[in-house]
Amino acid sequence: MSKKILVLPGDGIGPEIMAQALKVLARLQRDFGLDIAIEHGLVGGVSYEAYGSPLTDETLLRARAADAVLLGAVGGTQWEALDISLRPEKGLLGLRSGLGLFANLRPAVLYPQLASASTLKPEVVSGLDIMIVRELTGGIYFGQPRGVRRLANGERQGFNTLVYSESEIERIGRVAFETAQKRGKRLCSVDKANVLECTELWREVMTSLAHDYPDVALTHMYVDNAAMQLVRAPKQFDVMVTTNMFGDILSDCASMLTGSIGMLPSASLNASGQGMYEPIHGSAPDIAGKGIANPIGTILSVAMMLKYSLGEPRLAGCIEQAVSTVLDQGLRTADIHTPDMRRVGTEEMGEAITAALG
């Protein structure tokens, strides 16, 4: 039976980059025997415009019924003044929590062809291959109570709550240990156990889980040190596991090691292997509509979808190889362009990768 994919292009550059991912999927369907049925839907600002909500119940139901969701990006300045419950980003958080997507896998891999596009010295980043496993449905982004309250003295006070239960830590820990088992067998758990009780518990649970994975070497690092080490000597890391907010920040930091935020895919998985796949960048309103966005992060998200939700690792490899071939050919979007290379737009990059599939 065909696997069902729900495609949600979203806002800003979302539709431009998604169009390229759809070209790749169409080619895999036509020439490589990929058996999928693609449905389309709205999320984010475009959904608010159409239905008055960034994520309708119907879209969430369709997402739940799909084997995988492929998402572009959401957000834009025109929706910033809306109440927080109606903002595009709420649609994304609604999908993550509504599908129970607790594990976010964010690889930061440097294609050797792009070593000179990184802001770090080539010898520091060449060969870089890190997997950041970020907890996605708990922590301070979801903890209650939260809000802004008025104190007795009339001053306003903002507050959020960092909260993790043992079971939440354990399930993300197991994903991280299993991921490390399939890679270099080294796992670094990142916390702030010296000042936050919640992450003291995080460290305790990770340490006790390590007994179940004797082949994986577990280390711990405080988040401030981890941020420093990521730019000082990033190749020391294999797999990193951390909380929702620390992972949000560290994975953006890691993305820049690879040359551009436009290069990186992500997978968000739930307990039954259903996943949502998206590039790690946002809707890039500053370049939307100009036809210059890099579609590679979205195309590599398709590869992750094939690997983690559709059971097609061979086709995932074809996509990764096609991206490498096109980079070898010297094609570069503006964000990864260097003077000796050929600058191309979003469409030309998408078409070249589709053609390079073989």
Ligand code: NAD
């Ligand atoms: P952003 O990731 O959209 O952009 C940051 C910078 O990177 C910009 O200069 C942008 O032009 C560039 N960039 C991003 N993707 C690119 C690509 N594919 N090719 C070339 N350059 C690219 O982050 P931001 O500017 O902080 O946020 C813009 C909007 O996106 C906001 O509304 C924010 O809330 C939203 N956002 C959405 C997501 C998501 O949908 N997952 C993630 C982050 C931010």
